[in-house]
Amino acid sequence: ERADAFHSPLPGLDAQPSAPAPADLGEDIADYPLGVARAQVHETYVVAQTRDGIVIVDQHAAHERLVQERIKTALDTGGVQRQGMLIPEVVELDEAAASRLVARAAELAELGLVIEAFGDGAVVVREIPALLGETDIKGLIQDLADDFAEFDEGLALTQRLGDVCATMACHGSVRAGRRLNGDEMNAMLREMEATPHSGQCSHGRPTYVELKLADIEKLFGRR
Known part of the structure; x- marks a missing residue:
């Protein structure tokens, strides 16, 4: 039943991610600037945990930038x-x-x-x-x-x-409303970390925002 809950794998994101699964990370989370995926909300945003905060990724904007850079790389390396x-x-x-x-x-x-x-x-x-x-x-x-x-x-x-x-x-990018599994979300994060200009989509909009734990604590009056 779990397999039926997801669509077919995303092009380029169906391989195993370079990062371990979230449950295996522990203290190694510091090795990943965009953190490790913990959830997808509204089938539009990926929420990742970083060493000292959270990152919220707009999945369509992020994947759009990744696909654009893949096309450019392919053109430079043989077509x-x-x-x-x-x-x-x-x-x-x-x-x-x-x-x-x-x-x-x-x-x-x-x-x-x-x-x-x-x-x-x-x-x-x-x-x-x-x-x-x-x-x-x-x-x-x-x-x-x-x-x-x-x-x-x-x-x-x-x-x-x-x-x-x-x-x-x-x-060619994943749309808002597309459910992603954990491997797909983490593969996207790892590719974003390795891709130039991944902080903005093709139209100049941000692909992610980061909230530091200190800022979140201030929102709740803990600081």
């Missing part, structure tokens, strides 16, 4: 692995939006997204970046089309790589 669609998905767009996407098809393929024209006002998606996992493909394609409408047509996608990666990461 983004693709995952073929069992059934290619057709996404209806207006003709101008479809044309903008098709014009960038070769560049998108380098990012792991393989599309083709499908009539005058649609594209068919044949492959997606493997690290995105289960993705709202229609939403991703529509958002990319909107992004491209604001780009200079003569500008290479590599010059707006941050924006494109951010859009992809947003659709």
Whole structure:
């Protein structure tokens, strides 16, 4: 029954975390700046215990940043692995939006997204970046089309790589409302500790806040 309580593992977070399980940590908790996951609340926030306080992580914002950095790393180390669609998905767009996407098809393929024209006002998606996992493909394609409408047509996608990666990461990230198990939460914390810029999501919002034990004690009049 416990196994049924959780969704399938998150892409990139289904391996065993580098940290021991919370019950095994004890005094070793000091080794982990973001602490050890103790709970998930409202299926949106991960609460972790640190040596001298707690950390509250916005799971969507944090995973979005991690996915964005994975995409960038993959590009720098040989390319983004693709995952073929069992059934290619057709996404209806207006003709101008479809044309903008098709014009960038070769560049998108380098990012792991393989599309083709499908009539005058649609594209068919044949492959997606493997690290995105289960993705709202229609939403991703529509958002990319909107992004491209604001780009200079003569500008290479590599010059707006941050924006494109951010859009992809947003659709490949764990959403609020997604229940996580202990291994997934701790794997996320460990990856955040090892990932540049993990304190902010792609849109500049904080991915976590930290409360020191002294501040919590003040709230309860203990100091």
